[in-house]
Amino acid sequence: xxxxxxxxxxxxxxxxxxxxxxxxxxxxxxxxxxxxxxxxxxxxxxxxxxxxxxxxxxxxxxxxxxxxxxxxxxxxxxxxxxxxxxxxxxxxxxxxxxxxxxxxxxxxxxxxxxxxxxxxxxxxxxxxxxxxxxxxxxxxxxxxxxxxxxxxxxxxxxxxxxxxxxxxxxxxxxxxxxxxxxxxxxxxxxxxxxxxxxxxxxxxxxxxxxxxxxxx
Amino acid sequence: xxxxxxxxxxxxxxxxxxxxxxxxxxxxxxxxxxxxxxxxxxxxxxxxxxxxxxxxxxxxxxxxxxxxxxxxxxxxxxxxxxxxxxxxxxxxxxxxxxxxxxxxxxxxxxxxxxxxxxxxxxxxxxxxxxxxxxxxxxxxxxxxxxxxxxxxxxxxxxxxxxxxxxxxxxxxxxxxxxxxxxxxxxxxxxxxxxxxxxxxxxxxxxxxxxxxxxxxxxxxxxxxxxxxxxxxxxxxxxxxxxxxxxxxxxxxxxxxxxxxxxxxxxxxxxxxxxxxxxxxxxxxxxxxxxxxxxxxxxxxxxxxxxxxxxxxxxxxxxxxxxxxxxxxxxxxxxxxxxxxxxxxxxxxxxxxxxxxxxxxxxxxxxxxxxxxxxxxxxxxxxxxxxxxxxxxxxxxxxxxxxxxxxxxxxxxxxxxxxxxxxxxxxxxxxxxxxxxxxxxxxxxxxxxxxxxxxxxxxxxxxxxxxxxxxxxxxxxxxxxxxxxxxxxxxxxxxxxxxxxxxxxxxxxxx
Numbered sequence: 001x002x003x004x005x006x007x008x009x010x011x012x013x014x015x016x017x018x019x020x021x022x023x024x025x026x027x028x029x030x031x032x033x034x035x036x037x038x039x040x041x042x043x044x045x046x047x048x049x050x051x052x053x054x055x056x057x058x059x060x061x062x063x064x065x066x067x068x069x070x071x072x073x074x075x076x077x078x079x080x081x082x083x084x085x086x087x088x089x090x091x092x093x094x095x096x097x098x099x100x101x102x103x104x105x106x107x108x109x110x111x112x113x114x115x116x117x118x119x120x121x122x123x124x125x126x127x128x129x130x131x132x133x134x135x136x137x138x139x140x141x142x143x144x145x146x147x148x149x150x151x152x153x154x155x156x157x158x159x160x161x162x163x164x165x166x167x168x169x170x171x172x173x174x175x176x177x178x179x180x181x182x183x184x185x186x187x188x189x190x191x192x193x194x195x196x197x198x199x200x201x202x203x204x205x206x207x208x209x210x211x212x213x214x215x216x
Numbered sequence: 217x218x219x220x221x222x223x224x225x226x227x228x229x230x231x232x233x234x235x236x237x238x239x240x241x242x243x244x245x246x247x248x249x250x251x252x253x254x255x256x257x258x259x260x261x262x263x264x265x266x267x268x269x270x271x272x273x274x275x276x277x278x279x280x281x282x283x284x285x286x287x288x289x290x291x292x293x294x295x296x297x298x299x300x301x302x303x304x305x306x307x308x309x310x311x312x313x314x315x316x317x318x319x320x321x322x323x324x325x326x327x328x329x330x331x332x333x334x335x336x337x338x339x340x341x342x343x344x345x346x347x348x349x350x351x352x353x354x355x356x357x358x359x360x361x362x363x364x365x366x367x368x369x370x371x372x373x374x375x376x377x378x379x380x381x382x383x384x385x386x387x388x389x390x391x392x393x394x395x396x397x398x399x400x401x402x403x404x405x406x407x408x409x410x411x412x413x414x415x416x417x418x419x420x421x422x423x424x425x426x427x428x429x430x431x432x433x434x435x436x437x438x439x440x441x442x443x444x445x446x447x448x449x450x451x452x453x454x455x456x457x458x459x460x461x462x463x464x465x466x467x468x469x470x471x472x473x474x475x476x477x478x479x480x481x482x483x484x485x486x487x488x489x490x491x492x493x494x495x496x497x498x499x500x501x502x503x504x505x506x507x508x509x510x511x512x513x514x515x516x517x518x519x520x521x522x523x524x525x526x527x528x529x530x531x532x533x534x535x536x537x538x539x540x541x542x543x544x545x546x547x548x549x550x551x552x553x554x555x556x557x558x559x560x561x562x563x564x565x566x567x568x569x570x571x572x573x574x575x576x577x578x579x580x581x582x583x584x585x586x587x588x589x590x591x592x593x594x595x596x597x598x599x600x601x602x603x604x605x606x607x608x609x610x611x612x613x614x615x616x617x618x619x620x621x622x623x624x625x626x627x628x629x630x631x632x633x634x635x636x637x638x639x640x641x642x643x644x645x646x647x648x649x650x651x652x653x654x655x656x657x658x659x660x661x662x663x664x665x666x667x668x669x670x671x672x673x674x675x676x677x678x679x680x681x682x683x684x685x686x687x688x689x690x691x692x693x694x695x696x697x698x699x700x701x702x703x704x705x706x707x708x709x710x711x712x713x714x715x716x717x718x719x720x721x722x723x724x725x726x
Contacts, residue, residue, distance in 0.1 A: 003308075003320040006482070006533045010301045013541035017298045022487070026295035030288035032490045036281075048507065108521070111438050111472055131508035144522035145471040145513075149464065167508075171493040178456055178489055181314055183519050186496075186512035191464035194504065195373035195389055196396055196422040197260070198267050204372060204426050205433065206464025206511060 033172035038165040041129035045163045046214060048132025052189020053202045054210035062215055065157060069121060070094035072155055072211045078119040082109065084147055086140020087123065091157065105147050114146065119153040120207070125184075126173050127158050130166035133188045134158060134212065137177035145183055154207040156187075160216035229341075229366035230357065231381050231406060238383075239589070241573025243598035248567040257393050261568050264392045265559045271505025272556060272612070278507070279497070288494045290616040293550035296452075296485050297540060303452040303485045304531065310455030314517025316527040327532045328359035331444065331477055334528055335365050338475055340441045344433075346459060346466040347371035348446025349387055349553055350481045350532055352575040353588075356444070367444065368410075368436050370465035372429050379406040385569030387576065388503050388555040393568055396420040407432050433465065443473035443524065447480045448552065449495060450529075453488045456516045457529070460499060460509050470513050476524035481532050483549040495552060498614035503554035535588035544625050548584045550615040557609035557619060563602055572599065579609035583622040591630050600626035641684070656703075663701035670696045 019025035038044055046056045057068050065088075073081060073095050083092055085106035096102045103109065103117060114120075123141035124134050134156055136142045148154055164170050174184055191206030202208065241247050251257055276282055296303055308318045321327035335343055343360065345351065345367050357367040357378075369378045373391040377384050380402045384390030391399070403414040403425065412435055414428040445466065449458040457478055459466050470476060486495065492514075500509045518527050540546045558564040558578025569577035573595035574585040582603055586596040600623050609619040635643060652658045670676065678694040680686065688694060700708075 001320075002322045002326060002533075005322055006320055006531070006537065007301050007304070009322075009533065009537035010304075010482075010540060013537050013546075014298060014300070016543050022295045022299040022302070025298055026291055028288055028291040028295065030284065030291075030494060032493060052510075115434070115438060128508075133508045138519075138522060144519075145467065146523070149467050149471060167497050168493040171490060171496075175489050178454060178514060178516065181516045181519060183516070183522060184514040185467070186508065186514075188506075188508040188510050190510070191462065192510050193372045193426055193463045195371070195376070195391060196394075196399055196425055198264050198389065198392075199396075199422045201423045201426040203423075204430055204463035204465070205370075205437070205468055 033168050035164070035169050036130060036166040038129050041163050041165050042160045042214065042216075045127050045129040045132060048129065049134075049189070049210075049212050050132075052132055052192075052210075054189050054212055056212045056214060059213055059215040062159075065091050065213060065215060066094040068213050069155060069157075070098050070100075072213070073100055073119060074098060076119070076153055076209065076211070078153055080117045081119045081121060082114065082117045082147060082151060083121050084141060084143025086143075087121065088141065091121065105143050108144065111146070111150065114150040117151050119155060120148050120151040121155040121157070122148050124156050124158040124162060125177065126170045127163035128166055128170045129163055131188060133167075133170070133186050135170055135174055136185045136187065137174060137182045138185065139177070139182065145185060148185070148187075149206055152207055153209045153211070154187075154190075155211045155213065157213045157215060160214060163214075228361060229364070230361055230368070230410065231379055233358070233378075233381060234383060238573050238575070239593050239595065241571075241593075241595040243594040244571065244573075244602045245598065247573060247595065248571045251567045251571050256395065257568055258566060260393055260395060261565055264386075264389060265565045268389075268505050268555075268559045272502060272559070273505075275501045275505055275507055279501070285494055285498055286614055286616050289498050289552075289614055290550060292486060292491050292494060293552075293615050296487060297483065297546055297549050300482065300485065300540065303487060304482060306452040307450055307455060307485055308531070310453065311517055311529055312455075314455050316455065316517040316529050319528060319530045320533075321530055322533045324354035324532075324534050327354050327479060327530055327534065328356055330530050331356060331479065332359055332363045332365070334475075334477055335360065335442055336363065338442050340365070342366040342368060342436070342440070343442040343444050343477075344368050344370050344436055344440040344469045344473065345374075346443070346445040346461065346469045347374050347390075348444075348479060349575060350446050350534075351444065351479050352384065354479070354532065354534060356479065366410075368433070370433050370436070370469060371461075372426060372463060372465075375429055375433070376402060379403065379410070383570060384575065385577065386555065386558065387553055387569075387578075393570070396422060396425065399425050403428050403432075411436060433468075437465075437468040437472055440469070440473045442475045442477065443469035445469055445476065445478045447478050447484055448499065449486050449492060450480050450484045451487075451489050451492065452485055454516060456489065456514050458492065458496075459513045460496075461512075462504070462510045464511055467511055467513055470515065471523045473524055475526040475528070477528045477530065479530045479532060481534070482536050483551075499552055499554055502552075502556040502612065502614040535590075538590075539584070539587040542587070545583075545587050545622065547617050548580065548587060548622060550617050551580050551584065552615060554614055556612040556614065560608045560612050562604065562606060562608075572602065574599070579603060579619045579623075580617070583617075583619060583626055586626055586630070591633060597630050597634075600624075600630055660701070660703045663697065663703060666697040667699050667701055667704075670699050 080101040125137040376391040400420040447457040
């Protein structure tokens with residue numbers, strides 16, 4: 001059995017380790033989950049997201065979201081939109097009234113159907129200012145992972161109270177979801193590659209355009 | 217007219233990689249010759265490594281606590297390695313509790329057998345793959361091909377390499393040695409043989425090339441039943457795997473198929489979820505020089521109603537426990553495969569990755585490969601010497617691996633092994649040298665003799681010499697000893713300065 005063989009080899013290799021408690025054996029000098037010094041997290045978040053060639057629109061309050069969703073989709077020329085089952089229905093009303101074909105991922109749509117839809121709208125779990133990263137923990141208002149991946153355009157709505165300074169604070173906020181075995185996806189701009197002569201191309205397999213609506 | 221029937225080669229499912237085994241690569245000083253002469257390759261490498269270096273410096277200097285992050289990364293990885301057995305058992309228990317099936321593989325053959333059997337059990341003839349170093353290390357694609365299963369690489373650079381019948385030359389940008397017009401040729405010729413053809417009017421503009429890859433791979437993603445990935449991190453206390461990527465091909469492979477098989481080197485383990493905050497800052501800034509990579513996926517076994525409903529994790533040793541047995545050498549296991557060391561290495565920048573005869577090139581490859589594979593082959597014996605020991609790699613390493621120290625350690629090991637086997641010329645010279653230097657009078661006599669050579673030869677350095685001297689003088693001049701040794705000058709009352717005296721003496725010569 002390879003498991004016992006590998007574990008035995010490891011133990012034989014570590015005869016020099018005499019302290020059984022890993023924490024006492026190797027101290028880690030790091031305080032976890034700390035905020036970093038960022039003066040204006042929301043503004044920095046917006047700047048950094050724009051840096052990745054995503055577009056950002058700012059809503060003063062949640063009442064503005066339906067109008068902005070319709071506007072963003074119209075400007076991008078989207079004709080169809082898919083939404084997770086748990087999304088706030090009010091966000092979609094104006095887009096639908098404007099003639100955008102709306103599909104709910106309930107029951108779950110096939111890969112092929114998702115591939116034919118032009119855009120997806122989701123909420124978010126956490127935003128990271130320093131890196132301009134959006135984290136999804138794929139709860140009902142964000143939908144399963146495939147939903148925010150296959151359509152070519154992603155519209156993501158995030159509240160300013162969801163924006164933290166940096167990665168450590170974000171991990172602290174995401175850990176409960178991860179411990180409940182939710183998958184988590186971090187998104188920093190649209191998909192990109194630098195594989196050909198290191199020339200950056202935005203948009204490969206994931207959504208080629210990312211629109212972020214920051215609320216509050 | 218008669219036609220001669222040529223033996224039909226066995227039809228392959230995927231493009232054949234170059235013939236030959238990486239282990240048969242000649243020793244490093246010999247293998248580099250082929251690449252040093254390739255001016256296109258050298259221009260590509262110079263441009264690519266220079267660009268990434270500049271980006272890395274910019275984003276690293278943004279973080280005031282970069283050094284603390286590096287120290288934390290180092291400590292966490294040390295903690296993991298020194299208690300790897302208990303962390304692996306914890307990882308397995310948490311994976312199983314979350315619906316994943318865990319398999320253990322002590323070597324490449326076993327890992328490949330496990331994956332092939334899992335794929336066969338699903339009754340499919342193709343899989344989609346996320347870029348993964350360990351699956352390259354175990355040569356999984358060829359094992360699948362031999363079993364009648366096509367493995368499709370989906371990272372753009374890996375696709376270029378696969379369709380180009382080529383090997384990766386860098387761990388982060390594997391097609392760094394190809395330029396845009398070569399990529400266009402490869403896509404036009406090969407895509408149509410394995411799926412959706414590239415558009416006939418394809419230009420060599422990178423966005424067009426990326427678009428062709430998107431269209432070619434999209435149909436493969438849509439129909440794939442089995443995905444294969446590696447993992448950048450495996451979190452012991454929660455059973456969470458993490459994949460860090462840019463293009464979204466990783467997310468496709470991790471989400472769309474019904475079955476996911478992740479092949480994970482045992483050293484990828486980290487103790488807790490919280491530890492990820494350290495590595496998810498260190499890795500993107502060190503590797504692509506970005507504040508954050510476009511996409512990071514974290515998943516914990518099976519999530520009902522979301523993504524693959526059958527999840528396998530294959531934990532691979534393949535030499536890692538051997539590395540762990542050496543308390544100095546084991547530091548190489550901290551590596552998070554960022555590639556900062558190769559981007560900054562003056563040797564790598566000039567020769568590229570293929571010269572190293574391993575899927576792990578550059579400074580980290582020079583210390584890791586001979587530890588993983590052992591030092592039986594010519595290339596593995598020479599890799600620890602593939603460095604000028606300048607130390608730049610250690611300065612940029614996000615987990616503070618003292619690469620030069622490990623290079624010297626591995627050189628020592630190689631020399632010791634050689635000594636045990638045979639008495640070579642080098643060792644004989646060293647023995648004589650040791651005898652001379654062990655007593656002052658002997659050393660003084662030799663110095664005096666050597667000083668006379670300058671008078672006889674009437675020059676201050678030796679240029680190209682015939683064999684065996686050529687082994688040294690082909691690459692550098694040999695300076696001759698001064699006419700008067702320090703010892704002699706000291707005895708003579710040392711009133712003048714022998715060095716300036718020497719210089720003026722030389723200057724007087726026509």
